[in-house]
Amino acid sequence: MDGGQSLQSTTGFGELLRIRRERIGLTQQVLADHATLSVRAIRDMESGRVQRPRQETVRLLADALRLEGRSRSAFEAAARRQTLAEEPRDEPTAPPVARGAIVGRDLEVEVLAEALAVHGDRLITVAGLGGVGKTRLVLEVAQRLHLTAGWSVRWIDWARLPGLSPERRADLSRSIGTRPTLLVLDGAETGLEATLLDELFQRCPGLCVLITARVPQALPGGQVIPLAPLPTPGPELDHDPVALAEVGAVRLLLSHLRRLRPGYRLEPEEAPAVAALCRQLDGLPGALELAAGWSTVLSPRQLVARLADGPFHLAPPPAAFGGRGDVGAALGAALDRLTLGQRDLLERLAAEPGDWSGEDAVELSGRPPQESLAAVHELLASGLIRSFPARDGVRFTVLNLCRRLFGAAGAYPVLATAS
Structure with a gap:
């Protein structure tokens, strides 16, 4: 991630300012000269004595630090959060209480939390096979942001209550207001309109949205992060x-x-x-x-x-x-959602021993490269294959359960109807 700074050290504007300044090798005096500010102003902001930096001051600092794109957006968002944090408000809303410990997902939690709180991403979908732990991961991220950054968390079980009526949408945006808030849409695989998100983002400047889905929707400006199963031993x-x-x-x-x-x-x-x-x-x-x-x-x-x-x-x-539910239910549901071309490619890859590359998949499929690579991308997002780095680039393996499934006569109909 951006410099590998932890979430705790980068959520405050003063600390983020210091990190950005030191990263490009500037002293407080030099930064003050570049930004046409006093060195005392820089010192007071970094120490936290200045709690509400003016918008023009933040712009001058961003220019002096040569920040662009997401880095600049995250810097400006940190200044807004600093100001908002000083305004009188109710206690931030806590996420649901987890029912068990999370194991083996330390890196994923850190990456997601930093993407939202440090790098300024506002819309992320965590996609993967049923039972891979999407909800538990997102719950841990929500808890992290609530405890370390003071964010409110709004949790909607989309699978049970899909959609938001105009009245509920208005109530939600009013209750969120300008405070830093994470809205979790758990299981939002269908019926989520980009216009709804646009409206919420406009009305709620401190809002970020985290979605879980077995199959992600195409949402403008969103990032999709496939969640793989846990590493297995050789x-x-x-x-x-x-x-x-x-x-x-x-x-x-x-x-x-x-x-x-x-x-x-x-x-x-x-x-x-x-x-x-x-x-x-x-x-x-x-x-x-x-x-x-x-x-x-x-x-x-x-x-x-x-x-x-x-x-x-x-x-x-x-x-x-x-x-x-039973072991095969999630796998059968994922297979049911594949197109015929994706299903055919997966069966061919499952019959091949060992791992393979994207180029191998193109050759094996006999289809145009773009079409074949797009199918590999969809299989990865669905959680039916996993990727790992290698010397010659990214390589993939088909889940063992998929291999067993395609090798077992009559197994697929059983899976497709499992509950």
Whole structure:
């Protein structure tokens, strides 16, 4: 990110001013000369003694710091937030309370929080497969912004209550006003109009919108961030419990196992089964949670054996753990949304062993490069493939569950109707 500054150190205007000045190697005196301001004014703003910098002062500083584009917008937004923060107001509205810990998403939380609070993004969609943890991630980001930056959070479960009537829209914009606010539209996959967002952004200058969706809508000015499953361990770690426990998918699975089986330890003899379980379930948080729900009656090795016979028929345990549906439901829904061309390409890629590049996908599909690469992009956004950096560029793999699905006769109709 922009200089790697943490959220805590960049939300205040004075601190952001100091960071920008030092980044280009200016002293307070030199910046004051360039901005035609006094060095005392610079010193007072950086120390926080000046709480409400004038708009013209902020413009002069931005010019002197040679800020453009998003960097300039973020700088000006920080000054507005500083001013707004000093105005009398009610306590900021808190986000919903999380029902469980988040594991393995530290980097994603930091990136999203900085994109909103530091870099000035106002509209972001987090897209991915059902059960990949979109809602939990966004909830963590909302909590971070609320606690460290004092933002209000408005949360709308779009799947349950799609759309906003004109009356509710007006009430929402009035209640938000000018304060820094994060509006979360959870599950907003259809029915979200760009005009609604434009109206809210105009009326609420401190508003940012964060959307979760299995399939993102095309919204002007918005950023789409695909959320991949958690990293899974390679076979080389199967006999190293210490290294294995540092991998994201394993960390999450172990956190579930230890809650259900207090005192559980990852012993060397059970480590290969735990690693295999994470690989079979592709590091999908929802699938790992569901599998862990059976750990009171089945060991990891027994679970691996059951999944080898058919991972799509592992139902929720009788005492529902987390309320998850069966493992294949989310995958089947994602496949149902593919076009015929995307589905055909995915089947071809699933039949190929190992990983592949965008150029490989073009060659395998036999279609025009732009069309093939667009299909890869959609498969990535849908969460059916994952990407990773390599020496020769970005490479991809098809989820193991997809490979199993296409290799199992008659499995797809079962998935498509699963609840």
